[in-house]
Each structure stands twice: as C-alpha cells, then as structure tokens.
Amino acid sequence: MSGVRPDAAGDDETSEPSGKASRVDPTPEHFKRLHPLTPLLRGWAFLAAAIAFGGQDALRSGEMGRFGITVVGIAILGMVTGLLSWWFTRYGFDGDALRIDSGMLNRRSRRVRLDRLQAVDINRPLAGRLLGVSELRLEVAGGGKAEAPLQYLAVDDAVRLRAELLARAAGIDADTPEAPERVVHQVPLDRLVWSTVLSGVFVMGLVILVGMGVAFAFVPNRTATMGVAWSMLPGIIAIGAALWNQLGRNFGFVLAESPDGYRIRKGLLDTQHQTVPPGRVQGVALRQPLLWRVKGWVRLDVDVAGYSGESTDDSQRTSTLLPVATFDEAAEVLRQVLPGSDPLAVPLSTAPRPARWLRPFGWKRLAYGFDDHVVVVREGVLYRNLTAVPHAKAQSVRINQGPVQRRLGLATVHVDTTPGPVDAVIRHRYAAEARQIVDGQTERSRVARKVDVPEQWMARYRFAGSDRDGDADGDGNPTASSERDQE
Structure with a gap:
C-alpha cells in the first residue's frame, strides 16, 4: 500500500502552549x-x-x-x-x-x-x-x-x-x-413515506414479520408460540429503525439556498436547523437503492468539513443533503454544490476485463473519470452510487493491492477526503494505470489547491446593503478552538 498527500498549502495550525498551564483569565462581566x-x-x-x-x-x-x-x-x-x-x-x-x-x-x-x-x-x-x-x-x-x-x-x-x-x-x-433564503426543495410527506416503505431495511423487517406471523399461526404449542413471538423482535426493530432514520429524522425536510450556504430544516420530534456551506463540501454521493429505481428517486449525501469526527449517529443526521428526490432535482443541486462542474457529464472509463473475476456481477459498472474540477467514481448494480470529489478537497491519494489483485495485475486507488459517508474508491484498475491515476490526481489536487484560495463566507453575495465576508477554508484544517485548563 502506498499513498501521497496532496499539497495542503494554507493549513493553519493552532498549537497548545508548552510547559505549565497558565492561569485562566477572569471571566468578563459582560459574559x-x-x-x-x-x-x-x-x-x-x-x-x-x-x-x-x-x-x-x-x-x-x-x-x-x-x-x-x-x-x-x-x-x-x-x-x-x-x-x-x-x-x-x-x-x-x-x-x-x-x-x-x-x-x-x-x-x-x-x-x-x-x-x-x-x-x-x-x-x-x-x-x-x-x-x-x-x-x-x-x-x-x-x-x-x-x-x-x-x-x-x-x-x-x-x-x-x-x-x-x-x-x-x-x-x-x-x-x-x-441572510435571506430561497427554498430549493421540499420533500413531500407522501414521497418520504413511500421512500421509507421501499427501503431495504423496512422490506427486510416486513419479510421477517410476515414469515414469523405465518409460523405463529401454525404453532400449536404455547411455549413454541412464545419463541416464535420473540423471533419477531428483529423484524420489529428493523422496521422501527427504518421509520425513524428516514421518516422521523427527515420529516418536514426543507432545503433552502442562502449566501450562508444551503440551509436544512428537518425533524419530527427533535428538529434540526443546519447550514452546509458549499465551499466546505468535501465530496458528494448520488445514491439509488434498488427499489427506488421504480420511482426514479435518489438520495444526495455530502462530506462536510467540521462534521468529520462525529459519531455514526450524528454523521447520518448531518450528511444528508437530500433524503429523497427525483433524479433531475438531485442533479440540479449537485451542480450547484460543485460549481463549475457537472459530474454527470464527466466521461467515464470502465474497469478492465480481469476485474470480472473479483466482481462477476457489475464489473462493467465500475468506472472512473475526471475533469478540471472533480474526480468521479461510479459503481453498484443493485445499489447504485456516483461519487464526486473536488480536486482541491482531496486529503490524500493511495493504492491498495490485495493478494488476488496482485495475481490479476490489478490495484485499487483511494481518493481520501475528511471522514464521512462519501468515499471515492477507484476499484480494480491495472497496476500501471493505478499508479498513473495516483500521480495525475496528486498533481491535479496540488494545482487546484493553489487556485482554490480560502475565501470568506458569502464574499460573492450582496444583501441588506452590505457584503458579507468571512474566512474559512473547509479543507479539514486543524481545529480553531484552544483550551487552557487550570486546576
């Protein structure tokens, strides 16, 4: 395994004071x-x-x-x-x-x-x-x-x-x-409900319940009946999890655009008002589960700097840009989140024929491409994924090669961003091609970082008679908070 970290010029370290901790300043009266x-x-x-x-x-x-x-x-x-x-x-x-x-x-x-x-x-x-x-x-x-x-x-x-x-x-x-906002997308309640019903977890839970219910009807023994009843618990949990993750958390979902970035409002019991600044988006994934294909629905997930270290539960709440939308609606938002590029129009090259030994089904779906702004990866047959990562946001590029891949002369390239649900993994390419991808992506990232000068929030927008300017780079720089503890 080898890896290269693209030039991260502009990173700003915040160092802790060395030696003994200094005394905490008295809290100001106006706090x-x-x-x-x-x-x-x-x-x-x-x-x-x-x-x-x-x-x-x-x-x-x-x-x-x-x-x-x-x-x-x-x-x-x-x-x-x-x-x-x-x-x-x-x-x-x-x-x-x-x-x-x-x-x-x-x-x-x-x-x-x-x-x-x-x-x-x-x-x-x-x-x-x-x-x-x-x-x-x-x-x-x-x-x-x-x-x-x-x-x-x-x-x-x-x-x-x-x-x-x-x-x-x-x-x-x-x-x-x-700043004012413009509503971009609202998820209708009926679409949200049907997307939950058509989710894999819900269907699996329903199948378990139906199967156990049939068994329950033909079991004469009371002790065995209780055992069958307890066996239905996983199905109930699966259905409850699907209902909560898709329906409960995304109830009343509204996506709005403002100079701050994209604003998200959602939640049935616990409500959340979130802002996703486009300049902080590290990667975007367009996902389509199998059962959603009938309706033509997709989901849009993002990696956002600052959310990278949260728990899995929090990460799921903060990484969804669109919980369910039509393909055209998601494509429009995708192009706005990644300005200057259209990931859906990037030419893709498929994996070589030896990849069929590792992916008998769907090896032709393994594809990769790039333009001046993003690297795009496509994969999946039953569960389709299209991932786009801006060159300037790539944290590192590395090669993995397992024993079977070595035998076939293949390798896998990872374009790493901040930790999150979006991963750009270019699977099963010829080893020489994988090395060329790493070298090319490293150079593209280096050049893109020089052009992608950290800009201030809302610097390109005018509202309320003034320009909003702020500073943040969104490239996963070290944390901005510092602590001084005194016992």
Missing part, C-alpha cells in the same frame, strides 16, 4: 449564562435512567419506600450539581473568538476562533421544544466533534447568537440580520 432551565434538561435523562433501572429491583424486592427516597436523593444531588455547573458556565465574544468558561473546581476556558467556523447549527430536542429552548452547535475546521455546544439557550437568543456568529465570521457588522 452571559445559559438558559436557567439547562440543569433540568441536562439531568432528566440521568434521573430517568436511575428510575428505570432502580425501579426494576424495587418491584422485585417490594421496597418501594427506599427506592422513592433514593430517587429523591438522586434528584436533589443532580439538581445541585447542575445548578453549580450552570452558574459557573458563561460565554461571550473575546476578540476574534467565542469564549466559553466553565467548571467550578477545574476552571476551563475554551475559545472557538471565528475565522475557522464551518457551520452553526440549531438543534431543538423534544424536551427543549416543550420548554422553549435550543442547542447551538459550532462546527470548526478539523474539529473532532461539535466545539463547545451551548446547551441550552432561549430560542430567540440562539437565533440571534447564530446570526451574530455568522456576521462576525464574515467580517461585517455584528448586528447584521441573518
């Missing part, structure tokens, strides 16, 4: 605290878990009185701890950074540099919606997770702070209102 209901929202899940697990033992032993006293004690302890954490947590602007101070015994001061800000998202969990509060998540270049999420703020405060963060990051007046 604000989080919403007063924050301790309640943070502690209810822990209390619910204690009741759920402790309640089972109490029911078995019959000692409900002792259990009640324990729950009250846990509630009081959790409330006191939450109140102290809330009291010592304050946030505000400190020069060109958002500063968040927290901790009672161990003081912690975190600074999130605004010139590395990738996105500012507003999430409203169900409990937060009932109490009128929101969570503000800050995503920065190279961050392993959301940098110092502000849990929780009043809804109006969260919207106002988000607009101020975007304005400051753009280098304009902090009081500038949020």
Whole structure:
C-alpha cells in the first residue's frame, strides 16, 4: 500500500502552549449564562435512567419506600450539581473568538476562533421544544466533534447568537440580520413515506414479520408460540429503525439556498436547523437503492468539513443533503454544490476485463473519470452510487493491492477526503494505470489547491446593503478552538 498527500498549502495550525498551564483569565462581566432551565434538561435523562433501572429491583424486592427516597436523593444531588455547573458556565465574544468558561473546581476556558467556523447549527430536542429552548452547535475546521455546544439557550437568543456568529465570521457588522433564503426543495410527506416503505431495511423487517406471523399461526404449542413471538423482535426493530432514520429524522425536510450556504430544516420530534456551506463540501454521493429505481428517486449525501469526527449517529443526521428526490432535482443541486462542474457529464472509463473475476456481477459498472474540477467514481448494480470529489478537497491519494489483485495485475486507488459517508474508491484498475491515476490526481489536487484560495463566507453575495465576508477554508484544517485548563 502506498499513498501521497496532496499539497495542503494554507493549513493553519493552532498549537497548545508548552510547559505549565497558565492561569485562566477572569471571566468578563459582560459574559452571559445559559438558559436557567439547562440543569433540568441536562439531568432528566440521568434521573430517568436511575428510575428505570432502580425501579426494576424495587418491584422485585417490594421496597418501594427506599427506592422513592433514593430517587429523591438522586434528584436533589443532580439538581445541585447542575445548578453549580450552570452558574459557573458563561460565554461571550473575546476578540476574534467565542469564549466559553466553565467548571467550578477545574476552571476551563475554551475559545472557538471565528475565522475557522464551518457551520452553526440549531438543534431543538423534544424536551427543549416543550420548554422553549435550543442547542447551538459550532462546527470548526478539523474539529473532532461539535466545539463547545451551548446547551441550552432561549430560542430567540440562539437565533440571534447564530446570526451574530455568522456576521462576525464574515467580517461585517455584528448586528447584521441573518441572510435571506430561497427554498430549493421540499420533500413531500407522501414521497418520504413511500421512500421509507421501499427501503431495504423496512422490506427486510416486513419479510421477517410476515414469515414469523405465518409460523405463529401454525404453532400449536404455547411455549413454541412464545419463541416464535420473540423471533419477531428483529423484524420489529428493523422496521422501527427504518421509520425513524428516514421518516422521523427527515420529516418536514426543507432545503433552502442562502449566501450562508444551503440551509436544512428537518425533524419530527427533535428538529434540526443546519447550514452546509458549499465551499466546505468535501465530496458528494448520488445514491439509488434498488427499489427506488421504480420511482426514479435518489438520495444526495455530502462530506462536510467540521462534521468529520462525529459519531455514526450524528454523521447520518448531518450528511444528508437530500433524503429523497427525483433524479433531475438531485442533479440540479449537485451542480450547484460543485460549481463549475457537472459530474454527470464527466466521461467515464470502465474497469478492465480481469476485474470480472473479483466482481462477476457489475464489473462493467465500475468506472472512473475526471475533469478540471472533480474526480468521479461510479459503481453498484443493485445499489447504485456516483461519487464526486473536488480536486482541491482531496486529503490524500493511495493504492491498495490485495493478494488476488496482485495475481490479476490489478490495484485499487483511494481518493481520501475528511471522514464521512462519501468515499471515492477507484476499484480494480491495472497496476500501471493505478499508479498513473495516483500521480495525475496528486498533481491535479496540488494545482487546484493553489487556485482554490480560502475565501470568506458569502464574499460573492450582496444583501441588506452590505457584503458579507468571512474566512474559512473547509479543507479539514486543524481545529480553531484552544483550551487552557487550570486546576
């Protein structure tokens, strides 16, 4: 295996101070605290878990009185701890950074540099919606997770702070209102429901339920009946997962275009307001499951710098640009997200004939091509994928060659971006061709990075009588936040 990292000129390292940690500066008086209901929202899940697990033992032993006293004690302890954490947590602007101070015994001061800000998202969990509060998540270049999420703020405060963060990051007046938007796509509820029903997980779960139901009808023994009933559990879980992942999370999905980038609003119970700046998109994948082909539907996924280190669950929530759309609708958005290029029009070359020994079905679908802006990879027979990665966003290019590939004289090339759901893998090419692909892609990435000078947010747009300018590179640079802890 070999790899080459394209020139990453312009990366900006943030180094930690060496030696002893310096004393945390006193929190300025003008810094604000989080919403007063924050301790309640943070502690209810822990209390619910204690009741759920402790309640089972109490029911078995019959000692409900002792259990009640324990729950009250846990509630009081959790409330006191939450109140102290809330009291010592304050946030505000400190020069060109958002500063968040927290901790009672161990003081912690975190600074999130605004010139590395990738996105500012507003999430409203169900409990937060009932109490009128929101969570503000800050995503920065190279961050392993959301940098110092502000849990929780009043809804109006969260919207106002988000607009101020975007304005400051753009280098304009902090009081500038949020940029206007134009709705690009809304997912109809009936289409979302049918796309869920036609998903592979839902169909598999339904097949399991039907099969177990038939077996259940012909089983005379009660003990065996209970066994059959328990066997239906995987099908129920599969159907529930499909309903939640596609229908629950993407309910009311709206994609809008603004100078900030693409704005996404979605969610049934927990609502999410997300921004995907086009300049931060590292790769795009057009996907079409087998059963969606009847309707001509596809899904559009993206890799976005700043979201790369999140959990799998969070990554699924933040990587979907279109959960279900017609091919033409997705193609239009694809061309807008990757300006200057049309990945669907890039000429593709298929894999050589020896690849059929490794991919008996669908080896002719393995194809690769490039133009001046992107590298495009196509694969899949039952589940079709078309992946496009801008040359300037490629983090590295490498070759893999397994033992069977060596025997056939083949190799696979990986064009790596930030971690995420989009992978550009050029499978089963002749070894000499694979080396040429690596050399060519490395050179194209190097040239593209020189041309792709990091631009400020919204620099090309005018609204509200002013230009919005901000700085971020979107190439996976190291995180912009720095911490100084003092015990």
